[in-house]
Amino acid sequence: MNMKSYRKHYHLxxxxxxxxxxxxxxxxxxxxxIAFQDFKIGRxxxxxxxxxxxxxxxxxxxxxxxxxxxxxxxxxxxxxxxHLIVPLVFALMLNEVRVMAVKRWVQTVVYLPHFISWVILxxxxxxxxxxNGVINQTLKSLGTQPIMFLASNTWFPAIVVGSDIWKExxxxxxxYLAALAGINPALYEAAEMDGARRFQQLLxxxxxxxxxxxxxxxxxxxxxxxxxGFDQIFNLYNPLVYDSGDIIDTFVYRxxxxxxxxxxxxxxxxxxxxxxxxxIVISYRLAYRYANYRIF
Amino acid sequence: MNKxxxxxxxxxxxxxxxxxxxxxxxxxxxxxxxxxxxxxxxxDSGTKTETETIDPFRMPEPIEITTFKSVSxxxxxxxxxTVEDNQYTRYMKDKSNISFKILWHASxxxxxxxxxxxxxxxxxxxxxxxxxxxxxxxxxxxxxEDLSGVYEKYxxxxxxxxxxxxxxxxxxxxxxxxxxxxxxxxxxxxDAASLLWVRKDWMDKxxxxxxxxxxxxxxxxxxxxxxxxxxxxxxxxxxxxxxxSALSAPGKAxxxxxxxxxxAYNAYPSNWxxxxxxxIVYGSILPETKEALGKLSELYAAGLIDKEFALRKDLNQPVxxxxxGMFFGPWWSAGLLADTMTNDPKADFEPYLIPDAKGxxxxxxxxxxxxxxxxxxxxxxxxxxxxxxxxxxxxxxxTDPDALKLxxxxxxxxxxxxxxxxxxxxxxxxxxxLLSKALSGEIKPEALNPEMKDMYDKAVADKANPKADLKLWxxxxxxxxxxxxxxQPMNRAYSEFTAxxxxxxxxxxNLQKLEKETFLKIIMGEEPLDSFDQFVTDWKAQGGxxxxxxxxxxxxxxxxx
Numbered sequence: 102m103n104m105k106s107y108r109k110h111y112h113l114x115x116x117x118x119x120x121x122x123x124x125x126x127x128x129x130x131x132x133x134x135i136a137f138q139d140f141k142i143g144r145x146x147x148x149x150x151x152x153x154x155x156x157x158x159x160x161x162x163x164x165x166x167x168x169x170x171x172x173x174x175x176x177x178x179x180x181x182x183x184h185l186i187v188p189l190v191f192a193l194m195l196n197e198v199r200v201m202a203v204k205r206w207v208q209t210v211v212y213l214p215h216f217i218s219w220v221i222l223x224x225x226x227x228x229x230x231x232x233n234g235v236i237n238q239t240l241k242s243l244g245t246q247p248i249m250f251l252a253s254n255t256w257f258p259a260i261v262v263g264s265d266i267w268k269e270x271x272x273x274x275x276x277y278l279a280a281l282a283g284i285n286p287a288l289y290e291a292a293e294m295d296g297a298r299r300f301q302q303l304l305x306x307x308x309x310x311x312x313x314x315x316x317x318x319x320x321x322x323x324x325x326x327x328x329x330g331f332d333q334i335f336n337l338y339n340p341l342v343y344d345s346g347d348i349i350d351t352f353v354y355r356x357x358x359x360x361x362x363x364x365x366x367x368x369x370x371x372x373x374x375x376x377x378x379x380x381i382v383i384s385y386r387l388a389y390r391y392a393n394y395r396i397f
Numbered sequence: 398m399n400k401x402x403x404x405x406x407x408x409x410x411x412x413x414x415x416x417x418x419x420x421x422x423x424x425x426x427x428x429x430x431x432x433x434x435x436x437x438x439x440x441d442s443g444t445k446t447e448t449e450t451i452d453p454f455r456m457p458e459p460i461e462i463t464t465f466k467s468v469s470x471x472x473x474x475x476x477x478x479t480v481e482d483n484q485y486t487r488y489m490k491d492k493s494n495i496s497f498k499i500l501w502h503a504s505x506x507x508x509x510x511x512x513x514x515x516x517x518x519x520x521x522x523x524x525x526x527x528x529x530x531x532x533x534x535x536x537x538x539x540x541x542e543d544l545s546g547v548y549e550k551y552x553x554x555x556x557x558x559x560x561x562x563x564x565x566x567x568x569x570x571x572x573x574x575x576x577x578x579x580x581x582x583x584x585x586x587x588d589a590a591s592l593l594w595v596r597k598d599w600m601d602k603x604x605x606x607x608x609x610x611x612x613x614x615x616x617x618x619x620x621x622x623x624x625x626x627x628x629x630x631x632x633x634x635x636x637x638x639x640x641x642s643a644l645s646a647p648g649k650a651x652x653x654x655x656x657x658x659x660x661a662y663n664a665y666p667s668n669w670x671x672x673x674x675x676x677i678v679y680g681s682i683l684p685e686t687k688e689a690l691g692k693l694s695e696l697y698a699a700g701l702i703d704k705e706f707a708l709r710k711d712l713n714q715p716v717x718x719x720x721x722g723m724f725f726g727p728w729w730s731a732g733l734l735a736d737t738m739t740n741d742p743k744a745d746f747e748p749y750l751i752p753d754a755k756g757x758x759x760x761x762x763x764x765x766x767x768x769x770x771x772x773x774x775x776x777x778x779x780x781x782x783x784x785x786x787x788x789x790x791x792x793x794x795x796t797d798p799d800a801l802k803l804x805x806x807x808x809x810x811x812x813x814x815x816x817x818x819x820x821x822x823x824x825x826x827x828x829x830x831l832l833s834k835a836l837s838g839e840i841k842p843e844a845l846n847p848e849m850k851d852m853y854d855k856a857v858a859d860k861a862n863p864k865a866d867l868k869l870w871x872x873x874x875x876x877x878x879x880x881x882x883x884x885q886p887m888n889r890a891y892s893e894f895t896a897x898x899x900x901x902x903x904x905x906x907n908l909q910k911l912e913k914e915t916f917l918k919i920i921m922g923e924e925p926l927d928s929f930d931q932f933v934t935d936w937k938a939q940g941g942x943x944x945x946x947x948x949x950x951x952x953x954x955x956x957x958x
Contacts, residue, residue, distance in 0.1 A: 144538050145519060163907055164939065224710070232705055233633075251708050252921065339707055340641055340913050341921065358510045360906040363517060 136368040149364075156368035165347065172258075173348040176329040179262045181322045185315060187270045192277035193307065197299070208278075211271025219268075223336030226264050227251060251337065254345040261346065265333060276318070277311060284310040317392035324381030327373050349373050453553040453787045456494040460778055463522040465512050466502035467815055472808040484803055485812045492797070493788040495781055497813035521773040524782055526815035527579075529570070530897045532769040536573035542772040542779045545577040551783035556790050559583055562821045563765050570766045580786045581766035582817035584648070587728050587825035587883050589763045591650035591657030592748040594730055596722045599626035600747075608749050611661050611692060614723070618701035621722035635715050637696065638724040639706030641917065648763040648892060650727040653712045655693065657725040660759040661751045662689035667912070668761060669894040669948055677893050677949045679941065681912050682933045690929060693920045707917055719744060728825060728879035731871040738867060748879045758887040764895050768817035790819045795848035806868055829880035832856060832873065852876065898947035904940035911935060 131146075136156055138149040160166055191211070198204045214222065229235050230250040237247040250256045288306050297305065331350035338346040349369060357366025388394040468480055478484065480502045490496045500522055503511050515521070516531065521540060535541045552560075560567050563583055571581040593608060595617065600607070603624045608614050618636025620626075627634055640653040648668075650656050659666060665680030666689075672678045680686060696702050703715060713733055715721035719741045726733065728748070737744045752758050770786065772779045789812060792800035810816040821827055828849060834840045835853045842853050855872040864870050897905070915932040918924040 141534065141538065159903065164935075165907065165910070227708070227710070231708070249704065249708070252705075340910070340917050341707055341923070343910065343914055355910075356906050358513065359506070361513050361517065362902065362906065365903070 133367065133371055135364050136371045138364050140364040140367075152364075156365050157372070159365065160368060160372070165343075165352070168344060169347050169349055169352050172345060173327055173329045173350075176258055176261055176334075176346075176348060177326045179258065180265055180329065181319070181326070183262055183266050184269065184273055184322070185319055187266050188273035189277055189311070189315065191270055192274040192281060193303065195274065195278065196281050196307070208271065208274070212275070213271070214268045215272035217268070219332040219336050222264070222268060223333065226260070226337060230260065251339065252341045254342055257338070257342040257345045261330070261334060261337065264337070265330060276314065280311050280314040281307065313392045317388055317394050320384045320387040320391065321394075323384035323387070324377060326380055327377050451550060453551045453556075454493055454784060454791065456778065456781060456784060459490075459494045459496065460781060461496050461498050462524050462776075462778075462781055463498045463500050464524050464526075464814060465508075465515065465522055466499050466813070467508035467512075467526075468502050468504055468810050469808075470504045472810045473806070474811060475804065475807055478807075478811075480811065483811050484807060485809075488792060488800070488803060489785070489788060489813055492792075492799070493781075493784050495785060495788075495813075499813070523773050523776045524785070524814060525771055525773075526817060527769055527771055529764075529767055529769065529895055532571070532579055532771060533573070533896055535771055536578045540774050541578055542774050542776055543576045543578060544580065544772065544779055544782060547780040547783050548577050548580070551780050551787065553787040553791070555794065555796060556783075556787050556819075559790065559819055559821060562823075567766045570764070571769055579769035579771045580782050581770075582768040583819050583822060584763040584765060584767060585818050585820050585824045586762055586822050587880065588649045588818075590728065590750070590760050590883050590887075591654070591660065591725045592728060592730070592879060592882060593657055593751055594724050594726050594734070594746045594748050596621070596626070597745040597747040598743050599722050602626055602628075607747070608751065610754075611658065611751060614658070614751065615696055615699070615701060618696065618723060619699065622700055626722060627719060633720060635703045635721040636701035636723060638703050638712065638715055638721045640709070640712045641707040641913070648761065648767065648895075650725070652726045652730065652733060653706070653724050655689075655725060656761070657751055658693065659686070659689050660761065661753050662686075662692070663753055663759050664689040665761050665890060666916070667909075668890075668892045669952075670761075670890055671893060677945070677952050679936075679945060679948075681916075682936055682941070687926065687929045690916060690919050691926045694922060694926060697920050698922050702920075707921065728883060729875045730879075731874040734874075735867040735871040738864065742864075748882055750882050750885065758885055759890065760887040761890045761892065764892055765822065767895070768815065770814055785814060786819065789814075793819060794846075795851060796846065798847060801847055801851060806872070825876065825880050826884055828852070829876040829884075832876050893952050894948045896951070898944060898951060900940055900943045900947055904944065908936055908939060908941060908944075911939065 134146060135149065137151060137153060138146070139152045139155075140146075140149045195204060195207060198207070231237070232247050232249065236250070241247055248256070250260055284306065288310075289302055292302050292306055327349060329348040329350070331348070331354070334346055334348055335351055335354065338351065353366045353369050353373075356362050356369070385395075466480060474480075474483060481497075481499050486497060501511070502508075512525075512527075513531075516527075516535070519540070521535075527535065532541075560583065567581045567583050568577060571577055571579040593614065595608065599605075599621055600617065603620045603626055605617050605620055606613070608617055614637065621634055622632070622636045625632065625634065638653045639655065640651075662685050664683065664685035666686045668680045669677050670680050672683075693702070697704075703709075703721065706712075709715075713736070716724055716733060717736050717740060719737065730746075730748075734744070734746050737746075750758050770782050772782045788797075791797040792803065793809070795801055808816075831840065831845065831849050832852055835842055835845055835849065836856060842850060845853055852873045855869045856877075859866070859869040859873065911932065915924070915928060919926055919929060
């Protein structure tokens with residue numbers, strides 16, 4: 102067996118992925134043209150009228166565009182920050198637990214929500230936050246007025262970020278735990294010999310050891326900045342919190358699928374994809390420079 | 398790592414949903430061209446059948462027809478039955494030789510979304526039930542079959558009689574450029590009225606008088622909220638229910654919407670109506686609507702409306718759970734009441750109509766047709782649509798004796814082609830008259846038609862043993878007290894325009910959102926009532942004026958014709 106036949110196998114293994122990519126990602130690209138059309142049900146791409154950039158200009162005329170863009174970026178930024186910090190702190194704390202059984206148990210319990218869909222989790226969140234839910238019952242017993250969390254523009258972004266963290270932090274911590282396991286134990290032993298206490302070990306060995314992973318995850322998430330989480334927000338929001346909760350994806354859903362304005366929805370999506378593409382390129386460059394991460 | 402890959406996937410899937418629709422459409426364009434030929438073939442088969450005798454209720458050969466189906470999540474089905482195979486589909490197959498292949502089914506918004514995508518990508522099934530804007534765009538795009546010929550040939554006498562009862566307005570609605578392009582339904586006008594249903598056992602307990610004005614609603618709601626009518630010692634009762642779609646007054650009265658209250662203010666939000674001088678105007682921006690909203694926000698602020706109405710996923714829950722004392726609903730609310738009584742046999746509801754300040758009753762009527770059976774262009778058996786309608790109508794009106802064997806508590810959503818009424822426009826009043834005459838002995842029960850005889854039997858059986866079997870009770874109750882209420886003289890208003898204009902396609906969603914948000918915020922006290930004026934200004938500036946002009950032109954055109 103020589104090198105060449107090995108390569109052939111590798112290329113064959115690539116085939117299913119490439120076929121899927123072509124069918125579901127490359128061919129549908131053609132549909133982008135309807136962003137420049139007055140697309141009509143039934144007339145189809147061939148017969149719909151061309152209207153140039155009208156969909157895009159209209160997009161900027163809509164009163165909501167600013168709000169939607171702001172909400173998307175704001176919620177995504179909060180989520181990115183929280184997703185970097187919470188799992189990191191959690192992983193560090195878990196790392197200090199010395200009883201293996203407890204550690205395993207905690208880890209399993211916190212990453213379970215990751216596998217539950219937002220349709221179900223949102224139901225749970227809504228129940229907990231309702232006027233008769235657990236949280237308001239607690240507030241009431243403390244003598245405070247109950248709060249309608251899901252109808253409040255002040256609370257809504259916090260709930261979105263908070264519940265997303267609740268769902269994902271356990272799972273995200275796995276990456277950090279793996280990185281922690283990769284730190285050479287000899288360093289800790291040496292530090293102990295030199296008289297470093299637990300906290301000093303954390304500060305001078307653990308954190309620098311994790312730095313690359315943090316930088317890598319942070320830069321990679323930049324490309325994701327326009328994804329604030331469709332399924333989550335769609336299942337949690339209502340018209341009262343459009344001001345603080347409506348994001349690009351939910352807007353596209355309402356305009357494109359509910360209202361059947363496919364042209365406009367495609368224009369929005371295309372714009373989002375274009376910005377996302379630029380951001381991904383930038384973050385990839387950054388990841389390469391600071392964390393030496395590269396795909397090829 | 399996993400986090401961002403899933404997110405990217407989610408994002409691309411969303412984009413994909415939009416893009417695939419476009420892509421499929423490309424194929425459609427090609428397919429359409431190829432399909433231009435078969436049209437004469439249909440005519441051929443048409444001339445062939447002319448020599449045979451025509452049976453309006455049966456296809457000569459068994460055929461299979463594809464369709465999509467909307468089935469609401471809670472719709473009840475008998476054990477062992479499925480959406481594809483149930484008593485209605487079996488009945489249809491036995492009677493008419495038509496079996497249906499249901500390509501997929503979904504509920505509510507999921508159905509709307511999925512069917513719109515399928516239609517947009519040219520993926521029409523053989524036969525489909527659609528709403529008016531979809532029907533018009535399909536007709537305009539020349540995607541559906543001309544049914545004029547097959548209607549002429551196959552419509553059964555009863556079918557024709559029902560359409561005639563609308564002065565053929567229903568058929569006019571389904572006519573596009575002089576051709577009958579769909580089989581329209583016939584809405585029962587009684588469905589328009591929104592009644593206030595009040596827990597009578599609670600009123601009695603608290604010694605309250607029945608409501609005769611909007612202010613009485615407030616009084617009763619206050620007593621319900623504060624008087625602990627359910628006697629559990631906890632302040633957990635709700636005065637009036639609501640829903641976030643409650644802030645418009647569409648043609649049909651739905652459970653928990655405020656149509657009944659808007660009517661009491663002569664307000665017609667989200668409808669195109671004629672103002673005093675005969676111009677078409679949009680009801681949501683009129684002062685009457687502001688007044689009604691003001692009242693609603695007052696009720697809400699006083700804690701008399703369900704605080705969480707805009708957040709609830711299951712709106713019936715407060716009623717069924719015995720927490721709510723009042724809700725607005727149609728004459729056919731007996732199903733919801735029966736569910737409540739199953740939980741709490743003491744629950745007793747009474748319907749009321751709420752008059753306006755002058756003591757008159759207003760009612761926004763239902764468009765004569767709002768659902769259309771369309772047949773895909775080039776389908777081999779367009780007559781199947783008429784035969785289906787004939788058979789469906791015969792079963793629903795129970796003129797076919799075999800139909801009496803069907804269990805009509807099974808939701809009519811399980812008929813193979815969707816859920817639409819085909820009945821006399823004044824069917825509820827007619828039947829209620831017949832029922833009361835039969836019960837009082839004025840008409841002999843034997844003289845009743847099978848549908849009425851069935852209802853009469855249920856009423857007699859229930860009266861012998863009241864509410865012991867709620868199935869019997871809900872089968873006739875709507876035709877007694879609620880129907881009587883509808884016979885009072887009412888000022889009838891009509892939606893003058895129910896289709897879409899060019900600017901609407903583009904700007905309507907945005908305006909609807911503006912309207913819904915503003916109304917909700919006003920009611921829930923987040924914005925003062927006077928922000929309504931700002932809403933009117935914004936609405937007009939953001940395309941409302943333009944659309945109003947277009948609607949006036951369109952309506953003018955229709956009247957000119």
